Ligand code: GLY
């Protein structure tokens with residue numbers, strides 16, 4: 001199933017009058033990819049309110065650009081080729097230096113805009129959902145395949161490399177992000193980078209990883225027990241699992257980002273661990289691993305239908321360890337579809 005790039009560009013064009021501009025200079029590489037299909041580190045596309053578009057990239061990517069269904073030109077200074085007075089720019093993407101250089105030295109020939117393309121990207125079509133489903137299936141399978149090898153003596157780094165290697169064998173482009181493996185006390189650090197610490201009996205081991213497939217990301221976290229869990233570890237696990245379930249059940253088109261966060265967070269707060277869960281509940285997933293919408297206590301906005309998103313509460317006890325459980329799902333009328341299907345029972349390995 002392929003992507004309808006002209007339809008995506010037409011949707012952006014239709015938004016431009018509302019932003020008070022006649023054209024938008026798209027410089028975010030992921031937005032350029034979304035609107036044209038060109039994956040590169042140096043390209044820009046100008047979308048005009050009348051529907052016209054021009055893609056500019058340098059000579060490393062121009063052949064790939066010419067194969068696309070959008071007019072293209074080669075230039076070394078891609079944004080400079082397209083910047084015109086009154087053009088909207090993506091404020092989050094263009095550097096201040098480029099803004100000043102392309103404007104009149106104060107930048108005021110260009111119109112900095114907030115997110116224009118990103119809200120459109122949040123809602124996925126069937127072709128995108130297929131990619132994310134596949135990325136999550138690779139992630140699930142890699143976990144299943146690697147699980148039997150998880151044993152005392154293996155280091156966090158070795159386990160991370162095993163997961164990443166298996167995802168590559170199963171068809172991943174590459175890992176969706178730097179794999180997290182956190183054993184024992186390291187589990188208290190939400191984004192711990194794997195070290196040479198060896199796994200030991202009595203550890204909870206948190207693995208946060210995912211595949212990227214055809215540009216689209218998966219994101220899953222599972223925490224397992226090496227040997228029979230102590231009572232506090234089992235309690236912590238059951239608490240996070242209950243919070244994660246409450247978050248998943250709250251996912252629905254029309255729900256606010258804050259309501260979904262609260263559904264999970266209140267379970268952890270009522271158990272007295274509110275201070276040990278200090279990150280947001282989840283985030284959109286697509287061409288980026290973290291993209292709109294974000295779920296958190298201070299987040300605004302309502303979820304729409306067909307939005308892939310994570311639910312990932314955790315409880316982190318400094319010096320002792322932690323538990324996080326994360327799924328990637330997609331909002332649907334009638335209930336979310338679960339993309340990461342690995343069991344959330346506490347696995348004792
Ligand atoms: N793996 C990064 C995250 O869960 O957001």
Ligand code: MN
Pocket residue numbers: 208209219220221326
């Ligand atoms: Mn994750």
Ligand code: MN
Pocket residue numbers: 219283310312326
């Ligand atoms: Mn995540």
